[in-house]
Amino acid sequence: MVPTALVVLEQRLRPEAADTLRYFAEQDIEAKVISGDNAVSVGAVAAELDLPGADRPMDARSLPGDPAGMAAELEKGTVYGRVTPQQKREMVAALQSRGHDVAMTGDGVNDVLALKDADIGVAMGSGSEATRAVAQIVLLNNSFATLPSVVAEGRRVIGNIERVANLFLTKTVYSVFMAFAVIISQVPYPFLPRHLTLISALTIGVPAFFLALAPNRERARPHFVRRVLRFSVPFGLITGVSTFSVYLLARAHYGATEATLEAETSAASLTLFLIALWVLSIIARPYTWWRVGLLAVMAGGFLTVLVTPWLQEVFALNLVGMTMPWVAVGVAGVAVLGLEAAWRIVPRYWPDLPEKPHGAAVPAERRRAGRPMSRRGGD
Structure with missing residues (x-):
């Protein structure tokens, strides 16, 4: 052969x-x-x-x-x-x-x-x-x-939902806190609707739109609600306490009359914006050029309102004197230190729940992301 x-x-x-x-x-x-x-x-x-x-x-x-x-x-x-x-x-x-x-x-x-x-x-x-x-x-x-x-899109959607949820729920926490604080203290509410419109647009509405569309490669993890609460509750309380404290100081400084209400609410609005902008800066981490640019544009927008007379009138923002505006900035600075400390310390004392041990059956909605099984085509 x-x-x-x-x-x-x-x-x-x-x-x-x-x-x-x-x-x-x-x-x-x-x-x-x-x-x-x-x-x-x-x-x-x-x-x-x-x-x-x-x-x-x-x-x-x-x-x-x-x-x-x-x-x-x-x-x-x-x-x-x-x-x-x-x-x-x-x-x-x-x-x-x-x-x-x-x-x-x-x-x-x-x-x-x-x-x-x-x-x-x-x-x-x-x-x-x-x-x-x-x-x-x-x-x-x-x-x-x-x-x-497909994997990248899924992670982008899940990760960005968490970012945006942190923003909105933080606002909910400090809004609820200040509502109760106003009731207990028997003082006028520290903001007009136009104040909240401006602050929410610059620190939540516009940034949330861009953050929701941004790429996100973070691995999907369980316990979404736990992580969002771990972020928003301490951050919201720090924001609410700091802002309301400045409002009370402004009332004591200006005299707490009908004529001084705009100056008092303006000081509180400045404090709230500075703290809320820092909350946004933490959520936007890790920084990229466009995220830094987004923060700069939002800060520039608020500064434009403060230095433009007709915009001051539209949004009822009138910072009177030098003392309270600087007090507002100082309190916001202390609050920023509190935010940074909370961002690092709270997860240590309120960690993610442990995964199910190997060998134990778990429901599908609680399984951790990982290990696809694949086969080669043509079999």
């Missing part, structure tokens, strides 16, 4: 697969490759993608049958071959039992069970009709390169 030809069969990798897996690794998201093919063949393909653990592929037929044992093995490995449709489903459940959020990608009927049970099912547009029907996301262009943008 004389050989006349050598035929080599090779799996074709999607050109964007390597970059997509590299992005997931940078985002602390672990990818796992599962396939019905021979484990050695699957490992060879994964090695071309520089996937960690590709040199140690595992035959799924040797995996433990019990959920706890399978979960323990899945924590160790990355590449699995000879995986049956039922095993794919069991793998998803095993990782979920460890508290992981699991994303599953697939295009064949044998992936339907796992896609249906995964937290996020991703199907290819060219996949089977059953696969597309059970998936939450369908990649119409059949490109894995879409997935990083």
Whole structure:
């Protein structure tokens, strides 16, 4: 027998697969490759993608049958071959039992069970009709390169909602505090509607619009309400106490008459704006050029009102003398120190709740973000 030809069969990798897996690794998201093919063949393909653990592929037929044992093995490995449709489903459940959020990608009927049970099912547009029907996301262009943008968009929305919620709830806290303070002290409310319109627009309304649209790469975390309250309650109380203190000092300084009410409310408005602007500066961290520019524009807007006579009249802002305006600035400076201290100290005494321990089942809404399970196309 004389050989006349050598035929080599090779799996074709999607050109964007390597970059997509590299992005997931940078985002602390672990990818796992599962396939019905021979484990050695699957490992060879994964090695071309520089996937960690590709040199140690595992035959799924040797995996433990019990959920706890399978979960323990899945924590160790990355590449699995000879995986049956039922095993794919069991793998998803095993990782979920460890508290992981699991994303599953697939295009064949044998992936339907796992896609249906995964937290996020991703199907290819060219996949089977059953696969597309059970998936939450369908990649119409059949490109894995879409997935990083999907993750980034989700993190942007969730992260920016938290930023904006911090802004609005801080205002709610100091507004409620001052309402009770006014009732107890039996004094006129320290602001006119036009004051709050100006301050809210410059420290909440306009900034919130830009912050909501900004990129955000922070990893999604549970306990949203706890973190927002941890920020807004101390920040709102510091803002409210400082502002109302300046208002009472202004009433004592100016005489607390009908004729001096505008000067008193103007001093309180100056204090509130300075503190609220610093709250915004903390929320806007880490700084970028446009965030610094946003803070500068908001500060410039308020300064413009203070130095423009007709705008002073429109917004009823009239800083009288030198004493109270500087007192307002000084109290705001002390409040800023309190805000910085609260930002660093409060999380230590009011930390995030601990994650569920490994091996304990947790509800889907409380699983931490992490570890998608993926499979290579074409199986």
